[in-house]
Amino acid sequence: MARRSPALSPSRAGDFRQCPHLYRLRVVDKIPEPPSAAATLGTLVHAVLEHLYDKPAVERTEATASAMLEPQWRAMVERDPALGALHEDSHAEATWLAEGRGRLATYFTMENPQRLEPDGREEFVELQLPDGPLLRGFIDRVDVAPDGSIRIIDYKTGKTPLPQYGHKEKFQMRFYALLVERLRGRRPALLQLLFLKDGGTLVLRPSDDDLAQIEFEVRELWDEILGAARTGAFRPKKSKLCGWCSFQSLCPEFGGEAPALDPDAVERALGVRPVSA
Secondary structure, eight states: OOOOOOOBOHHHHHHHHHOHHHHIIIIISOOOOOOOHHHHHHHHHHHHHHHHTTSOGGGOSHHHHHHHHHHHHHHHHHHOGGGGGSSSSHHHHHHHHHHHHHHHHHHHHHOOGGGOOOSEEEEEEEEEOTTSOEEEEEEEEEEEOTTOOEEEEEEESSOOOOTTOOHHHHHHHHHHHHHHHHHHSSOOSEEEEEETTTTEEEEEOOOHHHHHHHHHHHHHHHHHHHHHHHHTOOOOOOOGGGGGOTTGGGOGGGTOOOOOOOHHHHHHHHSOOOTTO
16 A cells, blocks of 8 residues: 655644644554544544435435434444443443434534535545645535535534634634635635534634635644654643643653654654654
């Protein structure tokens, strides 16, 4: 299998901004992480909403989506048996699946999928910036109106962030808007994040300045990542988010020790080699 070229996605950009050490453990060392209930629920609900649009419009009902949830979950466990250990017992699993049905019920208060025909679902996008990084990601849904107007939709299974937060989500959507404009030749008119825990919506209408700024940010961030790769200094950054990190045993901030940095792994992941190697 051919090795994928080093690239930057919104998730990995968020990792580096949160903590370069976290980024290193995920991208360079590829340390396995135990599945989390919240992240797995997000994957499950996304899968149901993706495949709901395989159905004829008349069948895209809340009852249909709810019925799809458990079979989709069983298929996920079959592909990755480790997910089966996510819940202590069948009662905990049933409660968790009920949370998923709740997210789907909320979705149906926000949109009527019988009236939508997406142009893309879980659409893989990839763009090489001239003299810059390769950008890569998956867009939950792309809608195209009869007049050609483009709308990007992203499902979030958490709650709506407070106004002073949400920077990560806005970065992600503008990142995708940049890729879609370059790849399709038309800027998305609307970016919508649907928060399925509480029914909130975040709407963005990207401008020339927005996309110029996001391009500047990703170029600057990629330079920082390559700088860390060349020096081998992926420094930990302690924050309140550390409480949710599964790598504390490998973090100096918590008395842990990371594995020795493998120069070959750095080169495979990022295309450059530490100068001391």
